[in-house]
Amino acid sequence: MASLTKLVSEPSTAPQAKLPKRNSLGRKLWNSRYMYAFVLPGTLFFLIYKYIPLFGSIIAFQEYSPFQGFLHSDWVGLAHFKRIFDNPEVIQVLVNTLTLSFLQIAFAFPIPILLALMLNEVRIEWVKRMLQSFIYLPHFLSWVVVIGLVTIFLRSDGLVNHMTAQWFGWDSVQFLQIPWLFKPLIVLEVIWKEAGWGTIVFLAAIAGVNPELYEASIVDGAGRWRRIWHITLPAIRTTIIILLILRLGTVLDNGFEQIFLMLNPYVEEVGNVLDTFVYYKGILQSDFSFATAVGLFKSVVGLILVVSANRLAKRFGEDGIY
Known part of the structure; x- marks a missing residue:
């Protein structure tokens, strides 16, 4: 009994696992x-x-x-970076890239905002859901499928030429080989494929608007257009600015797959962008160092644009991305 009491009273000398502190x-x-x-x-x-x-x-x-x-x-x-500005081909590629990016910002970026505003005004819920599903469904198609559809419609013996020849007697037009038509086609493809998906972000922002603001504006006699202009657009302005800043960060990134699939010798002069140029130089011509320098230059410019746009937004009293 005494030995049992001593065993209970004495602390155990066996090693115990140390538990982390509470905080x-x-x-x-x-x-x-x-x-x-x-x-x-x-x-x-x-x-x-x-x-x-x-x-x-x-x-x-x-x-x-x-x-x-x-x-x-x-x-x-820095020899390869010097080659970027000494090479006339790189200057032309850079001009093509910037032109195409700003066309997309000017025409493709506002489309999701307009679609979100229009969908928000649809009062029949099942119609709204059906329209939203219909317009963002193309997002799930790969660029290979999209370009394949465009080719089927616009090639010399495609559907468009067949219809115009049958209805109006017009000659066949080589749409995919017209240089001035290349950039509009790229922008239209981006709008058709991605605009519906972009509406999800803006619809989510619109859903956060206080309904009492709309009710008060209706009592004051504000019409639908005034409610959109004075309530909805100011409510999603921060979201628009943040997405615009992020888009500016990819201004030198036009998307390799789409451009590569649309390129052909007839439109290469106006359609060759930095993404495809890096592929041709780095993979086909094995000029790895110069292609890497071009890619690094593109990334640095994108970073500078994001930081500058973010500071500009904050200077005007808006919320930036950080």
């Missing part, structure tokens, strides 16, 4: 482990495909050779 970082991470598990796949995606490849940008400052590798290729400093 320690380890305890917080453990308590939120399921939330971080959901975040982990997206984090790994950006880490593997976005951040780790940034180390490969070092070849922009080298005369890179696959046989010598990163460590033994000769350093050339």
Whole structure:
């Protein structure tokens, strides 16, 4: 009995696992482990495909050779960046890229806002849902399918030429080989494919508007147009500015797949943009260092545009992206 009492009264000398303190970082991470598990796949995606490849940008400052590798290729400093501004072809490609981007900002960017405003005015709920589903369905089509449809309609023996020849007796028109028609076609394709999907963001912003504002404006005698102009648009102005800032960050990124599938020798002079130029130089001509320098230049310009647009928005009293 005495030995049992002594065993109970004496503290145990066996090693015990140390638990994290209540407010320690380890305890917080453990308590939120399921939330971080959901975040982990997206984090790994950006880490593997976005951040780790940034180390490969070092070849922009080298005369890179696959046989010598990163460590033994000769350093050339900023020579490849100097080539960007000395090469007339790069200047033409840069002009094509900027022209196409600003056309998309001027015409494709406002379309989702207009669609959201119009859908918000539809009072029959099932009609509203049906229209919204119909207009954002093209987003789920790949660019290969979209360009394939455009080709079927606009090629020399396509549907449009067949209809115009049968109805009006017109000669066949090579729509896909007309240089001045290339950029409008690109913009129209972007509008048809992506405008409906962009309305989701603006409809969500409109849904957050206080309904009492509309009720008060109706009592004051405001019509539908005045309610849109004085209530709806000011309510989604912050969302519009944030998306515009993000769009400016990709002003040198026109989308490789769409442009590449639309290019042909007849429109290459007006349709070759930085994305396709990097592909031709880096992959087809094996000029890896120069192609990397062009891509790095594009990324730096995009970063500068985002930071500048964000500061400008804050100077005018708007909320930026950070």
